[in-house]
Amino acid sequence: MPELPEVEVLVRHLAPRLVGRTILSINVRRSRVLAPTSIRSLTRTLRGARFAGLRRRAKYLVFNLHSPNRDSEITLVGHLGMTGRMYLLPCDAPLPKHAAVVLDLDRGKFVFEDTRYFGRLTLDVTALEKLGMEPLEAGFTPERLAEAVKRSAQPIKVKLLDQSVVAGVGNIYASEALFRAGISPKIPAQKLKSGQIESLWHSIREVLQEAIERGSRIPLAYSGNGTKDGLFYFGRELEAPDEYEERFRVYDRAGKPCLECGAMIKRLVQAARSTFFCPGCQRSRRSKFG
């Protein structure tokens, strides 16, 4: 679920439901997800605080709260890791097996669930300081992308996963963007021509923007017993069948024909992650349109 588009859709969903709510109590069931914040510190800081805002930065959710007791502003940082979810439930709803943190609110409760517990909900803000450009914002230009990448010998696919360069692109959309740009994932970043950089810049934005738009159209599923509030879910069963076909053009399609040229989509491993690409459309020399 969680790359930039999924987090963006989640933030848009949660923000209006969360802002204005007050935290009555904090229930930490897996303290690892708070690290390096302690249970005591989180509990003391959040009790009585009210949600004032929510925004996205890369794949992070940034919650702003106000504490009336201490008259101070609080920043709470969330990350979904690989399997994290955040949603609102009625206060009497049963908790999922892997609920990591539960915040009881003045109306309902906020649940952070994460089967693998790679995610975070913490007062530690340092991760945000290391992040690079927001690909959908004005500061992201072909020139800045070229500058950020021109001294790296790393394969471009690996470079796209580096959150200090372009923040928010993950393993799925890195493969998808390179496919659309007609660029081989194996090319050393510094060897990209300016035309390819421009094409890649455009593809990154296009792929992310389209995913946000698709995610915004998918109805959210709800956990709990028929009570309809808040479980964000990106399951294929919720998507129209015709849309599922178009969701990814190369990701997880190894061995299937390329929708553009019919060649067999291939999988390779880079930096211990799977990369999917079309050997026909993504040559090492030039972009699709020369």
Next chain:
DNA sequence: CACCATGTTCCTTG
């Protein structure tokens, strides 16, 4: 049992 999984951080090596 084997391998795979939408992510990040830490440690080692060069």
Next chain:
DNA sequence: CCAAGGAACATGGT
């Protein structure tokens, strides 16, 4: 100091 590679984290699906 930096770049790059790999293991670790933890659980579940196929």
